[in-house]
Amino acid sequence: MDATLTEVEKGRRPTTIPGLGRALRTEEMVISMGPQHPSTHGVLRLDIVVDGEIVADVIPRIGYLHRCFEKHCEHMANYQQVIPYVDRLDYVAAMSNEFGYVVAMEKMLKIQVPERVEYIRVIMAEFSRIVSHLIAIGTYGLDIGAWTPFLYCMRDREHVLDIFEETCGARLLYNYMWIGGLSHDVKPTFKDKVLEFCKYFRPNIKELNDLLSYNKIFIDRTASVGVLPGDVAVNFGVSGPVLRGSGVQWDIRKNDPYSIYNRFDFDIPFGKGEKGKVGDCWDRYMVRVHEMEQSVNIIEQAAKQLPEGDVQSAIPKRIRPEAGEIYMRTETPKGELGYYIISDGTASPFRIKVRPPCFVNLSALPAMCRGAMIADIIAILGSTDVVLGEVDR
Amino acid sequence: MIAQELYDLLKTTFSDGILEAKLDGVIDPWVSVAPDRILDVARFLRDDERTQFDLLTLLSGVDMTKGTLAAVYHLYSMKRNHKIVLKTFVPETHPHVQSVASIWRTADWQEREAFDMYGMIFDGHPDLRRILMPDDWDGHPLRKDYQVPEFYNGMKVPY
Numbered sequence: 074m075d076a077t078l079t080e081v082e083k084g085r086r087p088t089t090i091p092g093l094g095r096a097l098r099t100e101e102m103v104i105s106m107g108p109q110h111p112s113t114h115g116v117l118r119l120d121i122v123v124d125g126e127i128v129a130d131v132i133p134r135i136g137y138l139h140r141c142f143e144k145h146c147e148h149m150a151n152y153q154q155v156i157p158y159v160d161r162l163d164y165v166a167a168m169s170n171e172f173g174y175v176v177a178m179e180k181m182l183k184i185q186v187p188e189r190v191e192y193i194r195v196i197m198a199e200f201s202r203i204v205s206h207l208i209a210i211g212t213y214g215l216d217i218g219a220w221t222p223f224l225y226c227m228r229d230r231e232h233v234l235d236i237f238e239e240t241c242g243a244r245l246l247y248n249y250m251w252i253g254g255l256s257h258d259v260k261p262t263f264k265d266k267v268l269e270f271c272k273y274f275r276p277n278i279k280e281l282n283d284l285l286s287y288n289k290i291f292i293d294r295t296a297s298v299g300v301l302p303g304d305v306a307v308n309f310g311v312s313g314p315v316l317r318g319s320g321v322q323w324d325i326r327k328n329d330p331y332s333i334y335n336r337f338d339f340d341i342p343f344g345k346g347e348k349g350k351v352g353d354c355w356d357r358y359m360v361r362v363h364e365m366e367q368s369v370n371i372i373e374q375a376a377k378q379l380p381e382g383d384v385q386s387a388i389p390k391r392i393r394p395e396a397g398e399i400y401m402r403t404e405t406p407k408g409e410l411g412y413y414i415i416s417d418g419t420a421s422p423f424r425i426k427v428r429p430p431c432f433v434n435l436s437a438l439p440a441m442c443r444g445a446m447i448a449d450i451i452a453i454l455g456s457t458d459v460v461l462g463e464v465d466r
Numbered sequence: 467m468i469a470q471e472l473y474d475l476l477k478t479t480f481s482d483g484i485l486e487a488k489l490d491g492v493i494d495p496w497v498s499v500a501p502d503r504i505l506d507v508a509r510f511l512r513d514d515e516r517t518q519f520d521l522l523t524l525l526s527g528v529d530m531t532k533g534t535l536a537a538v539y540h541l542y543s544m545k546r547n548h549k550i551v552l553k554t555f556v557p558e559t560h561p562h563v564q565s566v567a568s569i570w571r572t573a574d575w576q577e578r579e580a581f582d583m584y585g586m587i588f589d590g591h592p593d594l595r596r597i598l599m600p601d602d603w604d605g606h607p608l609r610k611d612y613q614v615p616e617f618y619n620g621m622k623v624p625y
Contacts, residue, residue: 136598308570310522310572397492399494413540433572433576
């Protein structure tokens with residue numbers, strides 16, 4: 074095998090407790106965790122091969138939520154009908170999924186959408202990043218044993234969901250972004266509410282840091298745990314905060330810009346190994362916290378520049394792309410979400426393949442877990458922030 | 467490197483392994499590779515100083531109809547910031563492709579998915595079994611001629 078290996082896999086780090094040697098090696102045992110375990114964030118089953126307390130291997134068993142998304146798409150009458158299904162991939166950040174799909178379709182159909190639409194989409198996608206990261210951070214604290222930060226995160230999340238609800242009527246699954254436009258224009262009070270939220274939310278990130286991020290117990294549980302080196306991360310194809318946590322400064326919004334992201338001024342946070350090694354659980358966690366700050370920056374800039382216009386002027390009446398194919402990727406809260414769309418010239422899609430970031434990130438889980446303790450698996454799984462709706466499709 | 471240069475480089479290195487290409491008039495230019503040369507091509511593309519494709523973004527199976535299946539590799543180089551699409555066409559009756567899981571570890575699960583959904587056999591894969599469907603499922607659901615079974619393990623499948 075000439076693929077990139079982690080330190081444990083190269084055999085440089087022993088998988089038994091140092092000092093005790095191999096004499097205490099016991100027989101390996103398989104423990105099944107899930108599919109209804111509260112810390113697996115959905116229906117995921119892990120077969121954990123343990124040697125005493127040390128994890129020899131982890132075998133993820135997925136597919137419990139498989140609902141034939143790709144097969145359904147091939148049977149749709151037209152391309153617009155796919156959008157509500159796309160919502161249900163990563164159901165905590167539905168706006169980002171729609172964004173990726175409509176951007177891909179517009180590139181395929183060569184549609185230029187109005188400026189106002191672009192700005193509203195960016196605001197919504199960044200809001201959805203904040204919502205997703207709040208859930209990731211809140212439940213991560215919950216996994217490790219911190220109950221209070223979860224409630225704080227849910228409280229802030231409600232404010233964003235209120236803005237979503239006011240705009241399109243739905244709180245979780247929106248069907249808001251359409252090919253060529255939006256289903257509704259925003260309310261006249263939208264801009265003020267957005268700016269008000271930004272003002273309200275910034276101090277709360279600091280509060281969250283004081284509560285959780287720099288908590289001694291939290292750092293002890295997460296620092297230097299589940300280390301994923303940068304070269305292994307790239308070889309595994311992981312993306313989003315998991316990749317950036319490994320010290321790779323890579324963000325599609327900056328490195329391969331789509332929509333109007335090149336107009337905004339923001340940084341790409343990445344793991345620096347502040348509390349332990351680069352690419353540990355704490356780094357992955359902290360990237361999410363910093364990303365929320367950057368998202369607030371983007372939202373503030375976009376809301377201040379929000380132009381006037383009609384949000385439905387570019388929506389095509391009939392969608393029938395030429396025979397051909399496209400692969401378009403966008404940066405969702407979980408990572409690189411790609412749509413590989415093949416058209417055969419008819420009104421219904423020939424093939425829609427989703428590149429789900431969580432699926433790829435989860436495939437790196439065994440490499441991160443090998444050599445860790447059983448309790449660390451909870452911390453490592455939480456830090457990869459998988460949503461099983463997207464893994465299983 | 468632009469797609470034309472990459473194609474010329476591949477063509478000079480693997481003359482008979484590169485079958486056809488579509489470089490102009492498409493959004494993503496692609497090069498078609500023989501199914502029994504894909505491992506060599508993948509290793510060359512990852513390791514060569516001029517290409518450095520360190521990231522296999524997406525590996526997908528496609529049913530091209532008319533008895534042909536395809537494995538599509540979307541490659542990207544983070545270091546050199548260029549991309550290329552490789553395609554491998556295999557007949558439905560003998561769907562054998564070389565596995566690239568030893569080059570990019572991300573291919574492990576993505577090849578399993580292509581096997582699960584299209585029944586493509588990736589030779590040399592470390593652990594080729596179903597990933598999303600149950601282990602005892604019959605058939606490969608994303609094939610265009612797939613018929614939904616009436617019963618699964620004696621249970622009636624609704625609709």
